[in-house]
Each structure stands twice: as C-alpha cells, then as structure tokens.
Amino acid sequence: MHTSRTLLLLAALFAGSVFAAQSTIDDDFMRTVEDTHKSLTGNVGISNAPGSIADARELAVMFAQIEAFYVDKGDAPDAVTLSRQSRELSDAIVKSAGRQDFETANLKTTELSRACKSCHNFYKKS
Ligand code: HEC
Numbered sequence: 001m002h003t004s005r006t007l008l009l010l011a012a013l014f015a016g017s018v019f020a021a022q023s024t025i026d027d028d029f030m031r032t033v034e035d036t037h038k039s040l041t042g043n044v045g046i047s048n049a050p051g052s053i054a055d056a057r058e059l060a061v062m063f064a065q066i067e068a069f070y071v072d073k074g075d076a077p078d079a080v081t082l083s084r085q086s087r088e089l090s091d092a093i094v095k096s097a098g099r100q101d102f103e104t105a106n107l108k109t110t111e112l113s114r115a116c117k118s119c120h121n122f123y124k125k126s
Contacts, residue, residue, distance in 0.1 A: 025069055033062050037116070044097065044105045052097035052105060056090045059112075063087035082119040086112055 036058050043051035067083040070076045089112045096104035 025066060029062070029065075033059065033066075033116075036062070037112070040093070041109055041113075044093070044102060044109045047100070047102045049097045049100060053094050056093035056097065060087050060090035060094070063090060076123065078122050079119055082115050082122075086115045086119075089115065 036055050040052060040055035040059065042048075043055055063083045063086040067080055067087060070079040070083060073079075089108045092108045093105050093112070096102070096108065
C-alpha cells in the first residue's frame, strides 16, 4: 500500500518535470510555431476554412504554453503580454475563418506576424 502510493507520487513528480521540460521555449518548439504559422498564412490566403481553423487552434495551444512558460519565469512581462495577445489573435482567426470572414482572418494573421516580431525584438538573443 505504502509502496504503491510512493510510486504514484514519483510518477506524478516525473510527469510534472516532463511537462516543464516541454514548455521550454527552444528553437525546435519555435520552428513548429513557425511552420504552423506559415501554413496558417497560406490557408488564410486561399480562404481554406478547415485548414485555417486547424492551424490557428494549434497555434493557440502553443501560445498558451509560451505564456505559461513566461508566467513561470516571472521576469518577462512583455513576453507574457505578447504570447497572450498571440493566443487571442489565434482564437479570433479560428472564429473568423469559421464564419468564412477571411477579411478579418487576414487582418488578424498580419497582426499575429507583428506579435512574433515584437517578441523576438525583446527576447531573442541571436
Ligand atoms: C512571447 C515571445 C515569442 C513569440 C510571441 C514568438 N516567439 Fe519565436 N522566438 C522566441 C524566442 C525567445 C526565441 C529564441 C529561442 C531560442 O533561441 O532558444 C524565438 C525563436 C524563433 C525562431 C528561430 C528558431 C531558430 O531556428 O533559430 C523562429 C523561426 C520563430 N521564433 C518563429 C516565430 C513565429 C513565426 C512566431 C509567431 C507566430 C513567434 N516566433 C512568436 C519568442 C517568441
């Protein structure tokens, strides 16, 4: 009984550290963000609603992870704001593509590109 409880606790601790490792912002993660963003720009450009919605949903999840990472880090308020804005823009793209409003989806996609650049200006080291 005791042993299995200890094992459960250990399992929970490990799960926690795996999650923390995944929410690190490294080049690999950012490359996935970039690929998805490129795909989104293409899909919005050709008014592909299902593709745009799928890409924007993925981006919203990744920006939520980026936001959580910077909230945790605690010393990068601009990155928290920018990742939150990016998540909200992604959600807005999901909604506008859902009602075939590609004029709005295009505007939001442009704003999203600007948010990428703003964050890189602040925080990207190279
Ligand atoms: C909240 C901050 C933030 C946002 C928003 C953000 N990035 Fe980044 N990005 C970073 C940081 C920090 C790095 C540097 C990571 C590193 O070098 O470890 C980076 C690196 C990159 C890289 C370089 C990876 C490489 O190969 O060197 C690309 C490409 C990239 N981001 C694309 C994007 C795109 C596209 C968006 C928007 C859809 C975006 N990023 C939004 C913080 C952000």
